[in-house]
Amino acid sequence: MEQTKTQEPMRTKTAFKLTREEKSWIMYDWANSVYATIMMAAVFPIYFTNVANSAGQFGDTWWGIGTSVAMVIVALLAPVVGAISDFIGYRKKLFIAFLILGIGFTFFSAISNNWIFLLCGYVISHVGFSGSCLIYDSFLSEVTTPERMNKISGYGYAFGYIGGSTIPFLISIALITFGENIGIDATRAVKISVIIAVLWWTVFTIPFLKNVHQSHGIKKTQNIIRSAFSSIISTAKKIFANKKMLFYVIAYFFYIDGVGTVITMSTAYGTMLGLNSSSMILALLVTQLVAFPCSILFSSLTRRFGSLTMIRAAVCEYLLICIVGFIMGFGLEEGFFSIGTASILFWLLAFMVGTVQGGIQAVSRSYYCQMIPPENSGEFFGFFDIFGKFAAVLGPLLYSVTKSLSGRSSFSILSIILLFLIALIILGIGNKYQKT
Numbered sequence: 504m505e506q507t508k509t510q511e512p513m514r515t516k517t518a519f520k521l522t523r524e525e526k527s528w529i530m531y532d533w534a535n536s537v538y539a540t541i542m543m544a545a546v547f548p549i550y551f552t553n554v555a556n557s558a559g560q561f562g563d564t565w566w567g568i569g570t571s572v573a574m575v576i577v578a579l580l581a582p583v584v585g586a587i588s589d590f591i592g593y594r595k596k597l598f599i600a601f602l603i604l605g606i607g608f609t610f611f612s613a614i615s616n617n618w619i620f621l622l623c624g625y626v627i628s629h630v631g632f633s634g635s636c637l638i639y640d641s642f643l644s645e646v647t648t649p650e651r652m653n654k655i656s657g658y659g660y661a662f663g664y665i666g667g668s669t670i671p672f673l674i675s676i677a678l679i680t681f682g683e684n685i686g687i688d689a690t691r692a693v694k695i696s697v698i699i700a701v702l703w704w705t706v707f708t709i710p711f712l713k714n715v716h717q718s719h720g721i722k723k724t725q726n727i728i729r730s731a732f733s734s735i736i737s738t739a740k741k742i743f744a745n746k747k748m749l750f751y752v753i754a755y756f757f758y759i760d761g762v763g764t765v766i767t768m769s770t771a772y773g774t775m776l777g778l779n780s781s782s783m784i785l786a787l788l789v790t791q792l793v794a795f796p797c798s799i800l801f802s803s804l805t806r807r808f809g810s811l812t813m814i815r816a817a818v819c820e821y822l823l824i825c826i827v828g829f830i831m832g833f834g835l836e837e838g839f840f841s842i843g844t845a846s847i848l849f850w851l852l853a854f855m856v857g858t859v860q861g862g863i864q865a866v867s868r869s870y871y872c873q874m875i876p877p878e879n880s881g882e883f884f885g886f887f888d889i890f891g892k893f894a895a896v897l898g899p900l901l902y903s904v905t906k907s908l909s910g911r912s913s914f915s916i917l918s919i920i921l922l923f924l925i926a927l928i929i930l931g932i933g934n935k936y937q938k939t
Contacts, residue, residue: 524646525655527714531639532663534707537671538632541700542609542625543570546675550693551625555618562618569622573629580630581637585884586738588638594717598638605631606704613697639711640868641884644877645718653810656869657802660861665795666707669788671699738883748874750933752887755867758818758926762863764898764919765824765856772828772916773849776835782846786853793857801862802869810870815930817863818923824855825920832913898922 521529541547552562588594605628612624647655675696682692742748773783805813831848834840840848875883898919905918 521655521658522646523714525651525658527710528639528642528646529655529659529662530707531711532659533666534704534711535632535636535639536663536666537700537703538605538609538628540672541675541696542612542628542632545672546679546693546696547612547625550690551618551621554616554621558618560618565618565622569626570629573626573633576626576630577633577637580634581884582738584634584637585641588641591717594638594641595715598635598642599712601631601634601638602708603631604628605635606701607631609697609704610701613694613701637884640872640887642715642717643869643872644875646715649873652869652872653802653805653866654799656872657798657862657865660865661795661798664791664798664861669791671696671703672788672791674699742883745874746933748871750929751871751874754926754929754933755871755887757922757929758814758821758863759867760898761818761821761825761919761922761926762860764902764922765821766860769852769856772832772912776832776845776912777842778846778849779842783849786850789850790853790857790860793854794861797858798861798865801859802865805866810866810873811930813866814863814870815927817859817866818926818930820855820859821863822920822923824852825916825923827852827855829913829917832911832916836911836913 548566551566555562555565584597588597608624608628608631612621612628615621615624643652643656675692678687678692678695679689682688687695742752769783769787801813801817808816827848831840831845831852835842835845871883871887901918901921902915906912906915909915
């Protein structure tokens with residue numbers, strides 16, 4: 504298929520000054536992070552669980568099913584959507600379509616009361632959110648140059664943490680905690696929080712919609728769907744033929760699964776150990792605040808040490824995090840530690856996670872982007888997204904199986920080390936292909 508490239512905006516390569524396109528791209532991380540905080544992690548899951556429980560359902564079970572369904576849908580759509588987005592004129596249109604889907608059904612969740620409607624709204628909005636993020640990632644090669652990708656990607660995660668993951672979250676917590684003093688009950692506080700997420704996401708996406716455009720791509724054909732599937736097969740062959748890329752994405756599958764498991768299971772782990780919920784929520788807020796400067800610093804250090812060196816360093820720190828987590832749990836289970844000592848260790852873990860969580864994700868995204876052709880970035884990121892989505896299943900499963908077999912939560916967190924060790928081994932095996 505014929506490839507074409509439109510005129511690109513001028514970029515400054517000497518002094519590090521953000522261009523208008525780079526700023527607008529970064530702003531979407533600021534915009535969409537509110538969905539991850541309010542809808543996926545902190546506020547809406549608790550609300551939905553309570554509503555479903557009141558209807559005689561197992562809320563946590565249905566929440567897990569809904570989340571899994573959304574992730575599977577996105578994983579299956581990712582390569583097709585990515586391939587279609589590579590045709591000139593389609594990337595922005597697909598982004599807008601997923602954006603409308605995400606924002607629209609997030610608002611639907613705010614005005615619904617039935618647990619089935621709430622779940623359906625969440626699943627569809629999750630698909631919209633994830634689809635927009637997939638295409639957003641592929642725009643990285645459009646807005647900046649290869650030598651600036653690590654830093655721009657790091658800025659994206661950093662501002663996502665300090666913006667959408669912090670400010671609306673604090674407003675929501677204040678409404679839920681103190682709302683009754685001004686006549687706002689808990690249910691209404693949640694609904695207002697979801698509407699805040701909708702408004703935040705919408706308003707701060709405007710710079711992206713206005714200033715970020717597709718400059719690389721493939722010329723349109725008469726049968727776009729057939730061409731897209733043909734491109735998917737071609738891309739799969741290219742990934743398997745490129746040993747540098749192949750070893751990297753396999754290693755990514757394992758370590759990003761470990762990263763995700765640490766994020767999603769941390770509060771459940773702490774709860775099983777008897778830690779105070781309020782203390783854990785505050786500790787996770789510390790994670791977001793620490794992640795802001797550390798994401799930028801982590802990406803900056805890649806210029807001196809290289810992307811893969813920083814990725815390995817982050818994986819090693821996650822190994823240490825799992826070990827400290829095991830010591831915390833084992834000490835409580837055996838009576839060596841008090842709840843107070845364990846709480847201090849949990850805060851230490853929250854700080855440690857903050858130092859690498861955004862950095863490893865940012866550098867992983869930019870390093871992969873540097874390996875792929877800009878005109879096929881949507882399609883390649885479609886495959887990348889498959890690894891990220893399906894990887895999210897393995898870690899929690901490993902945690903649950905270990906807990907079932909051992910009966911010890913501490914051994915469950917220790918088992919996550921396997922994911923990071925496997926990733927390090929694969930990165931080591933592919934080292935001769937991956938020198939940067």
